Amino acid sequence: MSAAAASPRHYAPLRHVLLVAIEHMTMRFGGLTAVDDLSFEVRRGDITALIGPNGAGKTTVFNCITGFYKPSSGRIALASAEGVTSADVARVTRSGQRYHVNGNGGVFLLERMPDFEIAARASVARTFQNIRLFTGMTVLENLVVAQHNRLMHASGFSLLGLLGTAGYRRAERAAVERALYWLDTIGLTARADDPAGDLPYGDQRRLEIARAMCTDPVLLCLDEPAAGLNPRESADLNTLLRKIRDGHATSILLIEHDMSVVMEISDHVVVLEHGAKISDGTPDFVKNDPTVIAAYLGVDESEEPAAEAEIEAAQRRGARKAGGNGNGSGKPGTNGSPGGAR
Ligand SMILES: Nc1ncnc2c1ncn2[C@@H]1O[C@H](COP(=O)(O)OP(=O)(O)O)[C@@H](O)[C@H]1O
Numbered sequence: 001m002s003a004a005a006a007s008p009r010h011y012a013p014l015r016h017v018l019l020v021a022i023e024h025m026t027m028r029f030g031g032l033t034a035v036d037d038l039s040f041e042v043r044r045g046d047i048t049a050l051i052g053p054n055g056a057g058k059t060t061v062f063n064c065i066t067g068f069y070k071p072s073s074g075r076i077a078l079a080s081a082e083g084v085t086s087a088d089v090a091r092v093t094r095s096g097q098r099y100h101v102n103g104n105g106g107v108f109l110l111e112r113m114p115d116f117e118i119a120a121r122a123s124v125a126r127t128f129q130n131i132r133l134f135t136g137m138t139v140l141e142n143l144v145v146a147q148h149n150r151l152m153h154a155s156g157f158s159l160l161g162l163l164g165t166a167g168y169r170r171a172e173r174a175a176v177e178r179a180l181y182w183l184d185t186i187g188l189t190a191r192a193d194d195p196a197g198d199l200p201y202g203d204q205r206r207l208e209i210a211r212a213m214c215t216d217p218v219l220l221c222l223d224e225p226a227a228g229l230n231p232r233e234s235a236d237l238n239t240l241l242r243k244i245r246d247g248h249a250t251s252i253l254l255i256e257h258d259m260s261v262v263m264e265i266s267d268h269v270v271v272l273e274h275g276a277k278i279s280d281g282t283p284d285f286v287k288n289d290p291t292v293i294a295a296y297l298g299v300d301e302s303e304e305p306a307a308e309a310e311i312e313a314a315q316r317r318g319a320r321k322a323g324g325n326g327n328g329s330g331k332p333g334t335n336g337s338p339g340g341a342r
């Protein structure tokens with residue numbers, strides 16, 4: 001095994017390898033079905049976008065993936081070890097275990113795991129629809145605090161460990177270095193000692209993402225990071241997300257309301273409406289999918305003729321294009337694929 005492969009964080013992203021398979025996931029709140037038999041996959045090294053109108057169930061999907069909610073039914077399998085097959089996932093499922101660690105990764109059945117374990121063991125990080133920084137702490141402190149888990153491990157969870165073993169001091173230095181790296185990446189080194197709450201909104205958004213990246217996640221879940229940003233801030237965000245995708249072994253699952261942002265940076269788009277998947281594929285495929293156009297037009301009866309004309313135009317465009325299939329990605333299939341059925 002090469003040195004690069006020894007760290008799960010620094011191998012070259014393996015495009016199109018399955019990272020997360022969400023299979024037949026349903027989430028009910030009393031009589032309301034917020035997510036309805038949803039299946040899709042997140043491939044390693046991709047920016048996967050989850051889009052859909054307000055109330056479609058996007059945040060609920062995130063809450064299930066990150067362990068904030070336990071889905072009513074379905075499986076969420078994250079495979080971060082190399083070469084995991086669907087048979088491996090099936091074996092862990094049958095065994096009744098929550099996860100099986102293998103080298104630097106493993107198979108994690110997220111629907112069985114509590115949120116802290118999903119963050120610490122499965123290496124899934126998230127940001128929220130509303131900013132949740134420690135606004136009274138400095139910018140740098142926010143990034144170091146994010147690494148609390150790692151530092152506690154280095155201390156052996158003991159006072160003696162905290163008080164000065166070489167291992168702890170090394171970990172502490174590494175934590176500060178990692179924080180400085182991300183500060184530089186988001187261009188906020190000059191603001192390191194300012195309270196995070198003093199930053200402009202767009203900088204706070206990017207600091208939140210940097211904070212999540214300080215935990216070296218294999219999957220980063222971002223809930224509407226572009227909401228409320230001006231065009232300049234939005235462009236900075238896109239640059240940061242591309243940098244994360246291209247330079248780090250972190251795959252991104254992105255909830256975004258704004259189709260134009262999504263179309264610009266995503267490799268793969270999944271569209272939800274009323275908790276169900278209505279489209280799944282490349283940005284181009286989804287953009288021209290009549291079902292998506294209808295959902296986004298929010299068709300009511302008075303608008304029907306215009307919407308129909310739009311749909312027909314899209315269908316004509318779709319027919320002219322050879323690409324686009326049900327799965328929409330045009331990419332090779334992966335093990336354990338739940339398929340792209342609508
Ligand atoms: N904790 C909850 N209890 C009851 N209903 C909820 C809860 N969370 C979300 N919902 C409902 O589930 C549906 C989907 O919500 P949400 O996932 O927040 O949508 P989105 O993020 O796509 O706007 C909505 O009807 C919402 O009211």
Ligand SMILES: [Mg+2]
Nearest residue numbers: 058059060129
């Ligand atoms: Mg939401």
